[in-house]
Amino acid sequence: VNGVLYATTPDNAWAIDARDGRILWKYVWKTRGGTHTGNRGFAMWKNYLYMTTPDNYLVSLDVRTGKENWHVEIADFGQQYFSTMAPIVIGDQVLVGTGNDLDAPGFLQSYDPRTGKRNWIHYTVPMNPGDPGLDTWPSLDAARHGGGQVWMPGSYDPETDLYIFGTGNPTPGYTGAGRKGDNLFTCTLMAIKVSTGKMVWYYQTSPHDTHDWDSAQTPILYDGTINGRPRKLVSTAARNGFFFTLDRV
Numbered sequence: 001v002n003g004v005l006y007a008t009t010p011d012n013a014w015a016i017d018a019r020d021g022r023i024l025w026k027y028v029w030k031t032r033g034g035t036h037t038g039n040r041g042f043a044m045w046k047n048y049l050y051m052t053t054p055d056n057y058l059v060s061l062d063v064r065t066g067k068e069n070w071h072v073e074i075a076d077f078g079q080q081y082f083s084t085m086a087p088i089v090i091g092d093q094v095l096v097g098t099g100n101d102l103d104a105p106g107f108l109q110s111y112d113p114r115t116g117k118r119n120w121i122h123y124t125v126p127m128n129p130g131d132p133g134l135d136t137w138p139s140l141d142a143a144r145h146g147g148g149q150v151w152m153p154g155s156y157d158p159e160t161d162l163y164i165f166g167t168g169n170p171t172p173g174y175t176g177a178g179r180k181g182d183n184l185f186t187c188t189l190m191a192i193k194v195s196t197g198k199m200v201w202y203y204q205t206s207p208h209d210t211h212d213w214d215s216a217q218t219p220i221l222y223d224g225t226i227n228g229r230p231r232k233l234v235s236t237a238a239r240n241g242f243f244f245t246l247d248r249v
Contacts, residue, residue, distance in 0.1 A: 001063075007042075010036040011054065012029070027046070037084060039052070039054075046113075052202075055077050072116040079102070080102050088154065088156070097152075104147075105123050105147070106186075125146040133184030136181040144173060146170050150168070151214075152165070155220065164192075164217075174211070180208075183184065187213060189204075205238040206238060
């Protein structure tokens with residue numbers, strides 16, 4: 001941006017002059033520990049930068065100095081969540097997901113870019129009686145511990161205000177005996193209305209997954225022609241070896 005590269009690794013961030021490699025500033029996060037597998041980068045809104053930390057904080061930095069504006073906890077460190085996803089800025093919202101390799105539920109959240117106040121949270125598995133998809137689990141307890149983590153950024157369609165993203169595998173990961181059913185909304189492409197945090201549609205790419213065939217890839221939005229008819233499309237390559245194309249509306 002304007003001749004400056006902004007880079008992250010777990011617990012660290014830099015502003016680098018793109019012309020000569022000179023470091024303009026460095027930021028270091030004082031971590032509680034946790035899983036340090038990687039960090040997928042910054043989001044930017046006006047003069048603010050946003051990054052996630054392995055111990056589950058969303059951090060806001062001043063783009064000019066690297067000084068911290070604020071930080072907020074986005075997931076429970078005690079439940080062994082860890083965060084690697086690059087946040088996504090849509091309008092006046094910062095969207096961020098997190099992950100877990102145990103039996104905790106996945107979720108997507110929206111935060112105010114100015115203050116760090118949470119706007120909404122959307123769980124990717126049923127959490128309450130009557131929630132959509134509950135009938136695809138043997139019990140509410142199984143669903144609440146069902147996984148469906150939000151590992152990767154999604155894609156935004158401004159025409160429909162839909163944020164489309166993929167979810168991770170169900171838990172337990174490699175044995176489905178205790179979770180009979182399709183296990184929605186794991187291994188699923190989901191479309192969320194950004195203004196409300198509510199799901200508009202979904203397509204499950206691997207029902208009742210037992211091979212870690214998740215759908216946690218960043219989908220591609222484009223306009224194309226299907227059978228001679230113009231269509232608004234979204235495509236994703238799932239880990240089950242299939243390439244899916246759907247109507248994104």
